[in-house]
Amino acid sequence: MIRGMFGRDSITYQLRGGMKEAMDTHRAIAQRVAEARQASTSDFPGQLQAAGAQLDEDTLTQDMAALADTQLRFEAASRLLQKSYNDLRTAIRGRG
Amino acid sequence: MAVARISIPAPYFARPVRSLLGPLGVSARGMSIQQTFMETISRNIANAATTRGANGAPYQRQIAVIETDPVTGAPVTRIVTDTKQGELTYNPGHPDADESGYVLMPNVDVSTETVDLMIARRLHEANATVFEAAKSMLRRSLEI
Numbered sequence: 001m002i003r004g005m006f007g008r009d010s011i012t013y014q015l016r017g018g019m020k021e022a023m024d025t026h027r028a029i030a031q032r033v034a035e036a037r038q039a040s041t042s043d044f045p046g047q048l049q050a051a052g053a054q055l056d057e058d059t060l061t062q063d064m065a066a067l068a069d070t071q072l073r074f075e076a077a078s079r080l081l082q083k084s085y086n087d088l089r090t091a092i093r094g095r096g
Numbered sequence: 097m098a099v100a101r102i103s104i105p106a107p108y109f110a111r112p113v114r115s116l117l118g119p120l121g122v123s124a125r126g127m128s129i130q131q132t133f134m135e136t137i138s139r140n141i142a143n144a145a146t147t148r149g150a151n152g153a154p155y156q157r158q159i160a161v162i163e164t165d166p167v168t169g170a171p172v173t174r175i176v177t178d179t180k181q182g183e184l185t186y187n188p189g190h191p192d193a194d195e196s197g198y199v200l201m202p203n204v205d206v207s208t209e210t211v212d213l214m215i216a217r218r219l220h221e222a223n224a225t226v227f228e229a230a231k232s233m234l235r236r237s238l239e240i
Contacts, residue, residue, distance in 0.1 A: 005122045010152055013189070015148070019237070021140050022233075023119075023233070026119050026226075026229065026230060027118050027122065029226060030118075030122040030123050030126075030226045030230065031120040031122050033126060033219075033222050033223055033226050034122045034123060034126025034129070034171070034223060034226075035126070035162070035171060036126075036219050042098065050129055060219075060222055063222075064222060064225065067225070067226060068229075070229075071232070071233060074236065075233075075236060076178050078236045078237055078239075078240055081240055082239070083240045085240065
């Protein structure tokens, strides 16, 4: 019975997995944004690098969009997990 | 080429907390890096008209570059001096003018610095947004 509540097939286990996955995704995005490089625009090689940095700019925009998505997924998973725990608590106490 | 190394150490957290606060540390390090960029740029702009520095020569532009430390793997900010010569401006009344009346100006282009500043600010904002997101996720997980 306990396994049914907290085991691998339980909804709480899957939601926890979802939250962990969102955390890992967030960490990877944070790493990429922190290491985004700035090209110097002082000379011709610098300007070439800056033109190439346009791609980095696109990646940054994609990363920020992925961040918003990850944040929403985390929020949803945590709310559902909170509700599941509340339901379990109610079932254990036998009252609302 | 004069080089000064500024090492930004990776933050250390006790193990249970490290996994939760990891993204916060990463974003904080990213913000520190952009801070170094902004300091370098503001130093260049402040000295855009300095025709005589401590060594008697015009100010030379400094550029911050990010490298990965081969030992620790942490990003390291390196300050490199741009040795390109500045423009010669005709100003016979200037105290630093040569016998022909030309003054050697610093190799700082304010518009270039402003563009670099905008990029640094944008990256700083991106890191701050990621930091805020990590903070709100942590707060949410504490409410379960």
